[in-house]
Amino acid sequence: MASAIFSDCSSSTTARVFTINKIRTGILHLRQSSAIISCKPRNPSFGVLSTQRRSSYSTAVAMSLNTETSAKVIDGKAVAKQIKDEIKIEVLKMKDAIGVVPGLAVILVGDRKDSATYVRNKKKACEAVGITSYEICLPEDSTEEDVLKHIADYNENPKVHGILIQLPLPRHMDEARILNAVSIDKDVDGFHPLNIGLLAKRDREPFFVSCTPKGCIELLHRYGITIKGKRAVIIGRSNIVGLPVSLLLQREDATITIVHSRTENPEEIVRQADIIVSAAGKANMVRGSWIKPGAVIIDVGINPIDDPESPRGYRLVGDVCYDEACKVASAITPVPGGVGPMTIAMLLSNTLDSAKRALKFE
Numbered sequence: 001m002a003s004a005i006f007s008d009c010s011s012s013t014t015a016r017v018f019t020i021n022k023i024r025t026g027i028l029h030l031r032q033s034s035a036i037i038s039c040k041p042r043n044p045s046f047g048v049l050s051t052q053r054r055s056s057y058s059t060a061v062a063m064s065l066n067t068e069t070s071a072k073v074i075d076g077k078a079v080a081k082q083i084k085d086e087i088k089i090e091v092l093k094m095k096d097a098i099g100v101v102p103g104l105a106v107i108l109v110g111d112r113k114d115s116a117t118y119v120r121n122k123k124k125a126c127e128a129v130g131i132t133s134y135e136i137c138l139p140e141d142s143t144e145e146d147v148l149k150h151i152a153d154y155n156e157n158p159k160v161h162g163i164l165i166q167l168p169l170p171r172h173m174d175e176a177r178i179l180n181a182v183s184i185d186k187d188v189d190g191f192h193p194l195n196i197g198l199l200a201k202r203d204r205e206p207f208f209v210s211c212t213p214k215g216c217i218e219l220l221h222r223y224g225i226t227i228k229g230k231r232a233v234i235i236g237r238s239n240i241v242g243l244p245v246s247l248l249l250q251r252e253d254a255t256i257t258i259v260h261s262r263t264e265n266p267e268e269i270v271r272q273a274d275i276i277v278s279a280a281g282k283a284n285m286v287r288g289s290w291i292k293p294g295a296v297i298i299d300v301g302i303n304p305i306d307d308p309e310s311p312r313g314y315r316l317v318g319d320v321c322y323d324e325a326c327k328v329a330s331a332i333t334p335v336p337g338g339v340g341p342m343t344i345a346m347l348l349s350n351t352l353d354s355a356k357r358a359l360k361f362e
């Protein structure tokens with residue numbers, strides 16, 4: 001679990017200085033910004049602000065604070081609920097018309113607590129909207145063949161319209177081999193290489209788009225945020241989030257840049273973004289100083305940090321230092337309650353679409 005030392009930006013000097021700053025003027029803004037800069041992120045490969053960048057950043061932060069900027073909160077939990085309500089109505093319509101409901105099969109391998117929780121939440125979400133869920137839980141020491149056999153069964157089962165393998169799989173398993181075995185027209189996670197390939201091509205449509213990236217775009221749409229022509233910077237290049245979200249933003253006519261662990265001066269690049277999507281998996285890595293005033297922030301990171309005051313002994317924070325970012329950005333997703341709930345809503349949506357396609361139901 002991540003240590004709280006530098007990752008908890010809300011308890012750093014920054015928060016205090018911001019408070020003081022509200023009742024003071026001019027020059028103090030500049031002092032405040034150097035306090036922010038001195039609060040270094042933990043990951044040395046993601047930059048410490050260079051001296052020559054400080055003055056422009058100081059001006060930017062001073063500007064945003066002078067106008068008492070406070071970002072709009074993009075409420076993923078509320079949007080996810082709205083989407084689930086819409087899906088429930090569609091499922092009922094299908095049931096009334098043809099007597100069939102969508103079916104989702106989930107395969108869980110091993111005994112990771114977090115994965116078991118996500119699978120349980122997916123099952124509950126299916127129940128809530130009327131989707132039938134099927135579940136196989138296999139022990140940690142299962143073989144790839146065990147998993148492949150269950151995938152083959154679900155591929156053949158006409159009651160199952162979506163198949164999902166909960167990730168991560170145990171280390172001894174070849175993830176690519178297993179994901180490749182899911183039929184592409186039941187691949188509601190959108191992880192099959194053919195679905196990713198179709199997403200990458202301009203003149204083609206994938207059967208499914210992966211749930212978290214699709215949830216990010218859905219949030220931007222539902223909040224009326226313009227993507228076309230905007231400069232979007234995606235932090236992280238994973239197959240699950242970074243890559244597909246960059247392809248989706250490009251399809252929406254954004255100009256995209258991907259920043260990753262080998263990028264030099266990431267903060268300089270991020271600071272040019274109108275839209276930031278962070279999927280780095282590093283608690284509070286993106287500081288207020290990385291953000292252009294008015295930028296929109298979609299924070300995909302869900303990182304545990306130590307918190308002895310919480311009953312769980314930890315709490316979840318994003319990749320973006322929320323307390324700093326919300327004073328500079330125009331809109332931001334919180335963690336928890338931002339992108340996370342959208343992942344499950346999009347899974348239900350993909351399962352419904354799959355059933356409609358299979359059953360030729362409009």
Ligand SMILES: Nc1nc2c(c(=O)[nH]1)N[C@@H](CN(C=O)c1ccc(C(=O)N[C@@H](CCC(=O)O)C(=O)O)cc1)CN2
Nearest residue numbers: 118164165166167168189211302336337338340341343
């Ligand atoms: N096959 C897949 N495996 C994994 C995926 C995936 O999309 N498909 N994503 C993640 C885990 N995940 C779903 O599986 C997931 C993670 C987080 C949330 C969520 O709603 N988080 C809440 C906080 C929850 C808490 O308090 O513990 C939030 O952000 O508000 C939903 C789904 C990896 N594996």
